[in-house]
Amino acid sequence: MTQETFKNEKEIRRFLLGEMAEEERSAFEDRFIAEDSGLFEELGVVEDELIEAYVRETLSPAEKTKFERSFLTTETRRRRVAFTREMIDRLIAENRPAVKKTEPVTAENSVWNLLAGLFKRPSLAFGAGFAALLILLVFGLWFLIGGNRGGGGEIVKHATPTPVAPTPTPVKNENGAGPANETVVNAAPNRNEASRPPANVNAENINKPVPKETPPRAVTATLALFAPTIRGEGRTSELKLTNETTGANFELHLESQDYKTYRAELVDADGRTIYRSGKINARNSRLGVFFPAAKLKKGDYFVKVYGFNAAGGEESAADFQFRVTRQ
Amino acid sequence: MADSVSQNSFEKLLALLDASDREAAGASYEALRARLVRFFEWRGCETPEELADTVFDRLLKKIGEGEEIQNVTAYAATVARFVFKESRRNPAVFAESIDENPAAAGIAARETAEPDAAGDRRFTCLEKCLGTFDAETRRLLIAYYDTDERTMIATRKRLAESLAVSLNTLRIRVCRLKSRLEGCVRDCCNGSGE
Numbered sequence: 307m308t309q310e311t312f313k314n315e316k317e318i319r320r321f322l323l324g325e326m327a328e329e330e331r332s333a334f335e336d337r338f339i340a341e342d343s344g345l346f347e348e349l350g351v352v353e354d355e356l357i358e359a360y361v362r363e364t365l366s367p368a369e370k371t372k373f374e375r376s377f378l379t380t381e382t383r384r385r386r387v388a389f390t391r392e393m394i395d396r397l398i399a400e401n402r403p404a405v406k407k408t409e410p411v412t413a414e415n416s417v418w419n420l421l422a423g424l425f426k427r428p429s430l431a432f433g434a435g436f437a438a439l440l441i442l443l444v445f446g447l448w449f450l451i452g453g454n455r456g457g458g459g460e461i462v463k464h465a466t467p468t469p470v471a472p473t474p475t476p477v478k479n480e481n482g483a484g485p486a487n488e489t490v491v492n493a494a495p496n497r498n499e500a501s502r503p504p505a506n507v508n509a510e511n512i513n514k515p516v517p518k519e520t521p522p523r524a525v526t527a528t529l530a531l532f533a534p535t536i537r538g539e540g541r542t543s544e545l546k547l548t549n550e551t552t553g554a555n556f557e558l559h560l561e562s563q564d565y566k567t568y569r570a571e572l573v574d575a576d577g578r579t580i581y582r583s584g585k586i587n588a589r590n591s592r593l594g595v596f597f598p599a600a601k602l603k604k605g606d607y608f609v610k611v612y613g614f615n616a617a618g619g620e621e622s623a624a625d626f627q628f629r630v631t632r633q
Numbered sequence: 634m635a636d637s638v639s640q641n642s643f644e645k646l647l648a649l650l651d652a653s654d655r656e657a658a659g660a661s662y663e664a665l666r667a668r669l670v671r672f673f674e675w676r677g678c679e680t681p682e683e684l685a686d687t688v689f690d691r692l693l694k695k696i697g698e699g700e701e702i703q704n705v706t707a708y709a710a711t712v713a714r715f716v717f718k719e720s721r722r723n724p725a726v727f728a729e730s731i732d733e734n735p736a737a738a739g740i741a742a743r744e745t746a747e748p749d750a751a752g753d754r755r756f757t758c759l760e761k762c763l764g765t766f767d768a769e770t771r772r773l774l775i776a777y778y779d780t781d782e783r784t785m786i787a788t789r790k791r792l793a794e795s796l797a798v799s800l801n802t803l804r805i806r807v808c809r810l811k812s813r814l815e816g817c818v819r820d821c822c823n824g825s826g827e
Contacts, residue, residue, distance in 0.1 A: 312801060322675070332714065335675075339668045339713065340706040346668050351808040364782040379677045389755075389815055394778050396759055400771070401779045 312348040322353055323369060324376025354390070361391045363600050384584065527554040527599075531609065531626040533561040542606070543628040551599045558593040558611060560624050565613030568623060570595045573608040585614070602630045642693040649696075649705040665706055669713050676717050684720055688713045751822075758821035762814055770810060777807050 312318070320326055321334050338346040359365045360373050378384055529545045545554055558570065568588055572581035581601045586593050593611065606629050613623040650665070651658035669688055673681035691712050695702065702708050763771060773792075780788040793803040 335672055335714075336707070336710045339665075339672055339710040340704070343664065343668075346671070347805060347808075349671070350812065351804045354808050354811060355804070358778075362782055380674070380679055382674060382679070382681070386815070389818065390811075392755065392759060393811070393814065396756075396763065397771075397775045397778045400763075401775045 312352070314345055314348055315352060318345075318349050318352040319356070321349070322356055322377060323372040325372065357387050357390045358394070360387060361394060378582075381584075527551050528557070529554055529628060530557040530559065531628060532559040533624050533626070543626075545602070545628055545630050546633060547599055547602060547630060548633045553596055553598045554602065556593075556595045556597065556609065558595065558609060558624070558626060560588065560591040560593065560611070563588045563591040565615065565621075565623060567614045568593055569612050569614075569620070571610045571612070572597050572601060573610055575606045604630055604632045606630075639693060639697070642697040645696045646689075646692060646705065649702060665709060669709065672710075672713055673717065673720075678717065678720060684716055685713075687716050691716070755818065755822055758818045759814075761821060762817035765817065766810075766814070774807065774810060777803070 317334065321331065326334060338349060356365075356373060356377070360370065363370075365373060378387065527545060527547055529543060531543055547554070556570075566587065567585045569585055570583040570593065571579050573579050581597055583595045586595055595609075606627065609626040609628070610622065611624040611626070612620040615621055647655060647658040647662060650661040666685055666689070669685035670681045673684040678684055688709055692702075692705070692709060695708075766774070773796075776792050777789060789803065790800050793800045796803065798806070
């Protein structure tokens with residue numbers, strides 16, 4: 307099957323991705339401003355679909371680079387991308403059956419603590435016996451399968467299927483004790499990173515409620531980074547990502563808060579800027595910024611932070627370094 | 634006096650757009666303005682609406698001076714190109730002053746001071762604006778967007794067939810709906826949609 311396209315579709319994509327030379331571009335602009343209202347409408351459609359493809363990460367690497375360099379150059383356009391992402395997430399959410407909410411797994415409420423609770427309550431003596439049996443069974447299976455990896459984490463992981471997820475717990479080591487720059491990788495549902503759905507909505511069932519498969523879970527990692535002069539100690543912080551990780555929340559600890567607003571750039575080891583944040587407000591010399599996991603391959607990265615001075619100009623405020631590992 | 638000259642020029646502009654039907658001329662004016670705004674947007678300008686208004690100011694001035702304009706949209710395209718070049722040479726003149734735009738200042742203040750609150754507000758506005766769409770329109774949007782990259786084309790083609798329209802017609806219809814929704818959310822976030 308071939309996709310039905312507009313007559314000018316290729317030309318429109320070239321225009322939107324900044325591939326036209328100035329003369330050709332001017333002639334094209336004259337057409338949509340002065341001559342061809344149909345062309346203008348098609349432009350809007352193709353632009354929307356480019357944004358959607360960017361959000362769904364289906365652009366080719368070359369197109370993606372062009373899109374980011376030629377298209378994502380204004381605040382208005384970045385907002386349109388954000389809007390598209392939120393709209394799609396919201397529409398998909400509306401088409402999903404309600405997810406049963408359960409308590410997130412925390413230190414106080416883990417599988418182990420639940421099992422321990424069985425032993426603590428005399429009225430649940432039978433439960434205690436059952437729990438002991440369950441533990442034996444789980445460990446037995448684990449040894450049989452040859453599980454010589456780390457223990458408890460795996461059990462907890464399998465015991466908490468999607469979409470129930472623990473709450474992210476960024477490391478906030480304010481007093482300087484303990485490991486600096488440490489990473490906590492946790493699974494957390496993220497409204498803006500709703501996973502792509504299976505395609506089981508079609509023309510025939512538009513008027514019917516659609517049964518859905520369990521959506522793949524959205525996993526967000528969290529990393530706290532500290533300005534080198536605070537607690538860098540020459541160590542490179544590590545961000546551990548899995549294939550399920552959709553993004554990483556960074557908590558950037560500045561040496562001092564010299565500006566009210568900042569923005570952050572993600573730069574790879576070759577010095578290429580691969581992601582730019584919008585304006586961020588600092589609180590207690592800390593900045594929160596989210597980077598999509600798709601931007602983060604295995605390797606070393608820098609987060610460059612710029613502050614906005616009173617005149618609205620940008621000044622370099624801090625640099626952070628971290629390393630991405632993939633599991 | 635100046636106002637009456639401007640009004641006179643504006644009437645002449647409308648007549649140039651459609652001499653026989655004033656209502657159609659008004660629609661043409663709005664359509665031309667929309668195209669100019671997008672022209673400046675696609676040129677990477679931060680204040681496309683202001684620049685589009687600048688184009689019309691100059692058009693009206695020329696009309697007021699008695700300039701004979703044969704093809705007003707082509708003329709507007711030429712003026713727009715000049716305005717764009719000037720905006721690049723002297724961005725300060727065309728930059729929107731946040732002090733002069735309380736609405737913009739309000740947005741900026743909200744978003745920088747409370748980024749989470751801004752996100753929540755957008756989400757609330759999205760909910761509210763989706764709520765203004767009838768059930769059939771919502772189902773159409775859901776059916777169109779709740780797909781994945783592998784099956785997207787087939788899904789949308791089937792959807793178009795079920796609606797007895799071509800795929801391109803469906804694409805345009807959804808684009809218009811999305812544009813309507815986006816405008817509603819923008820107005821709501823700016824406080825004007827409440």
